[in-house]
Amino acid sequence: MSSALQGSLLMPGAPPPISWWPPAPGWLLLAALLVTLVVLVPLLLLLNRKRQRHRLKAQRIIWEVSDNLPDQDWLAALNTQLKRHLKARGEVAATRLYGQAWIDYLCRHYPRPRSDLLAPLGHALYQAELELSPRQRRSLQRELLRWIRYNHA
DSSP: OOHHHHHHHHSOOOOOOOOSSSOOHHHHHHHHHHHHHHHHHHHHHHHHHHHHHHHHHHHHHHHTSOTTSOHHHHHHHHHHHHHHHHHHTTOGGGGGOOHHHHHHHHHHTSSSOOHHHHHHHHTGGGOSSOOOOHHHHHHHHHHHHHHHHHHTO
């Protein structure tokens, strides 16, 4: 074997240096993913905050009705607040409903409705003598809050 050939086998030449540009496709995908995350995360946080603000505002209409009111007035105030909120959302047709049609409307817009808990809004409101226990009031409030939460009101 010649000594030149043997020398090249023992001490091979260094490969050419790897350029930094263009990067490998994996780095390009990672950069695109990071840019997407930097843009989308603040946008999603802003939308979520807006949605929560609207939901809290809608839930506040239930808690604004004073518990010290007589049962008849308390139900009337709840009905009025709900219908004002629906009118502000653009659902004007729902504000004209009363009785069983109003309960059916509320039950139609979320899963597993409890029409027995919502019944005072439709029927008891128009009775002369109305007695609601504190437990019935709380359960009606909870059911309305559930309705608001589900409907993203």
